[in-house]
Amino acid sequence: MKMRFYNGLVLTAEDMEIRSGEIHTDGDTITYVGGEKNAPAAKFDREINLQGNLIMPSFKNAHTHSAMVFLRSYADDMPLQDWLFKQVFPMEDKLTPDDVYIFTKLAALEYFSGGTTACFDMYFYPEYIAKAGVDAGIRTVLCGSVSGGDNKADYDSAISRLEEYYNKFNGGDPLVSFKIGFHAEYTTHISIMKGIAELAHKYKQPVYTHNSETAKEVRECIERHGKTPTALMEELGMFDYGGGGFHCVHFTEEDMEIFRRRGVWAVTNPCSNCKLASGIAPLVKMREKGVPLAIGTDGAASNNALDMFREMYLASTLQKIREDDASAMPADAVLEMAVKGSALAMGLSDCDVLAAGKKADMVVIDLNTPNMQPLHNIVKNIVFAGNKTNVKMTVSGGVIVYEDGKFPTLDAEKIYAEANAAVKALIER
Amino acid sequence: MKMRFYNGLVLTAEDMEIRSGEIHTDGDTITYVGGEKNAPAAKFDREINLQGNLIMPSFKNAHTHSAMVFLRSYADDMPLQDWLFKQVFPMEDKLTPDDVYIFTKLAALEYFSGGTTACFDMYFYPEYIAKAGVDAGIRTVLCGSVSGGDNKADYDSAISRLEEYYNKFNGGDPLVSFKIGFHAEYTTHISIMKGIAELAHKYKQPVYTHNSETAKEVRECIERHGKTPTALMEELGMFDYGGGGFHCVHFTEEDMEIFRRRGVWAVTNPCSNCKLASGIAPLVKMREKGVPLAIGTDGAASNNALDMFREMYLASTLQKIREDDASAMPADAVLEMAVKGSALAMGLSDCDVLAAGKKADMVVIDLNTPNMQPLHNIVKNIVFAGNKTNVKMTVSGGVIVYEDGKFPTLDAEKIYAEANAAVKALIER
Secondary structure, X not given: OEEEEEEEEEOOOOOOOOEEEEEEEEOOEEEEEEOOOOOOOOOOOEEEEOOOOEEEEOEEEEEEOHHHHHHOXXXXXXXXXXXXXXXXXXXXXXXXXXXXXXXXXXXXHHHHHOOEEEEEEOOOOHHHHHHHHHHHOOEEEEEOOEOEOOOHHHHHHHHHHHHHHHHHXXXXXXXXXXXXXXXXXXXXXXXXXXXXXXXXXXXXXXXXXXXXXXXXXXXHHHXXXXXXXXXXXXXXXXXXXXXXXXXXXOOOHHHHHHHHHHOOEEEEOHHHHHHOOOOOOOHHHHHHHOOOEXXXXXXXXXXXXXXXXXXXXXXXXXXXXXXXOOOOOOHHHHHHHHHHHHHHHOOOOOOOOOOOOOEOOEEEEOOOOHHHOOOOOHHHHHHHHOOHHHEEEEEEOOEEEEEOOEOOOOOHHHHHHHHHHHHHHHHHO | OEEEEEEEEEXXXXXXXXXXXXXXXXXXXXXXXXXXXXXXXXXXXXEEEOOOOEEEEOEEEEEEOHHHHHHOOOOOOOOHHHHHHHHHHHHHHOOXXXXXXXXXXXXXXXXXXXOEEEEEEOOOOHHHHHHHHHHHOOEEEEEOOEOEOOOHHHHHHHHHHHHHHHHHHOOOOOOEEEEOEEEEHHHEOHHHHHHHHHHHHHHOOOEEEEEOOOHHHHHHHHHXXXXXXXXXXXXXXXXXXXXXXXXXXXXXXXXXXXXXXXXXXXXXXXXXXXXXXXXXXXXXXXXXXXOOEEEOOOOOOOOOOOOHHHHHHHHHHHHHHHHXXXXXXXXXXXXXXXXXHHHHHOOOOXXXXXXXXXXXXXXXXXXOOHHHOOOOOHHHHHHHHOOHHHEEEEEEOOEXXXXXXXXXXXXXXXXXXXXXXXXXXXXXX
16 A cells, blocks of 8 residues: 655654655555655555644554553552552463453554554563554564573573574564563573573574662662672673663663663653652663663553653653753653654664655654644644644554544454453453 | 433542433533433433443643643743743743733633633733633633732732732623732732732632742742741731642641641642652642642643643652652542542632532543553543543533534634734744
């Protein structure tokens, strides 16, 4: 399918300037970005008049557990440990692969309605996450989530699973890929972490994990190993081919220096960190030091939405509180993190900007809404005043998956009904 | 016009329970709230099938400067003093009454699209704010905003204006009322504050003002008067008939005790306080002590949206960070603040809950969206996952002012055009 988007404003994210222009797509690929004057003539299947609205790269969610939408608002306003051990874990124990499939599809609807077209998804039953992603038409980067104790069975299971998934999910469906990763230092014995580092070397691949989300996690790692999780992973050679840390709230200067030197991505999750009282990540300092930054929502059990507008707002404004400086963490830096940084963090180097040859993963931002008026500064409007009502259209891999409040490729009512039925059955199991 | 809303869920805010039921209205008043079985038969001009969605009291914005939408995203990411003195004040100096009219109307669109039907508005040219409110159909409570130095001219001007406005704006159009108020201690000489206290006694009225928004403001008041702004106002007898403080970020135990004893409302503005790096108000402590709580957006120059969903999210989650406790400030308390507390704080005692005889100020929350699924807990969904896409309909004084993304009573495109033209002329003046 060939499409033309014209009569609009374009933010390519190659820079953060906004210009008049048009965009052509063919299949899942962008074929032209530029002025209307120089645009090549072609026959299109659909020509979309943007009516002065803005088209830009879609949001990419660089850390999530999509299927956890099933726990949205199931348990909130609780201390973290009670929430995790009394509510989340017992419910997760009862999950079936089919549950993960339908809940991941429900999450895809939420992503599309918020202009997000890719997620870095860490959860159980990756085959079913991948299938839901392909069926829904969302780009899914699976993240390894192994863990385990000090015994051969755990070690063998973790390493063999990672290697199996790595080979199985890469090079297949273009919407699916897999990155080597593990749950966290505090759930994974050091012997397994060493095995993961070896695997990363074997395939020359980056390694991803939850890192320094809570003060307790860092304190206990230092008690166990005499160093922070980041310093430990660096020592094990886990970052020799890059990688990423999710959360990165309680970071030392040395941790930041390691991330900078290795080009490891710090993926911030401000809403989740706020709601679970984990803290505010030192993004201003990381940015000054040159640590590459990306944004994710975390799962809907702790957020409770998969909404990149809210993440962007908090990624900036919480820094202002943290640094006691209203000029901290400007809007354009945050928007760049959400569309470009997040894509690169999860290895989607062809989904980062709008340019010929890149994937057609795009969002049309409605500027004809009260919260976008007047039009002093569109980037600041998006970050500081924007919300999901400003998503007029979402294009995922060249397919329009959301338009004016509707999902043209998915039966939303059916997904809601199936997800609610699955939740009910799960609770009663 | 008589309307019937049926086949839905109802949250009256008399308690925070959700029940099946229906609602009837006649003109600007609710005539029935209850089960479908006992509903009186009547002839309606419109019957609205809620299709299982939720109807509840609309949001009330208990502190704002509506017309400041003209400065949205005009200057951000700046230190507070530069922002105020180099950007905001010079622009405000150029405002005309007609500017305030059109900008206030633009803000009304934003309120309606977010389910808000009343605002406690403190700004220049109150006649024009009131006219815009009446023309747009939004309930406007004007808040006095006088200030001035140690001289007779300032004193006479401030006190005579307050008395004139008090008598002019109360008892007229049912959508408009006026409360005695002043800008802030730091802009108002104590002689004027004494005069305001006398006026409050004369009319037996509450007094409202910006209070303890920044640490600097409190520190300087203590230097000037040996006490906090709250203690000073209490000493002057300003709270003998109640009142309210906007922001209330830097509050002492004694300040809270005064507010509790006098039934003075603490109106929190979490987004503005975060974005301007003012701090996080001690809401948990205030609530424990029994201080009455309400929520407002502040102006769009510092927020940058007039969005009560975002305020609610931050009103809860920032407390979790502040108190290092994920159980702090539960969702139902925050929702109650936004719909009921805010109404009572601004004197709208007939707009607080859904009941026969109360004003028909209501919002229909769309539950058929991905972010509201599954339906474990609707109140938590609204506070922790909700956003403006969930506003299906807004009813202000018995009139449908927003429905499925459209403004049936207002020409939004015309207001956008007029507002942008006014901004352009203002910048060029």
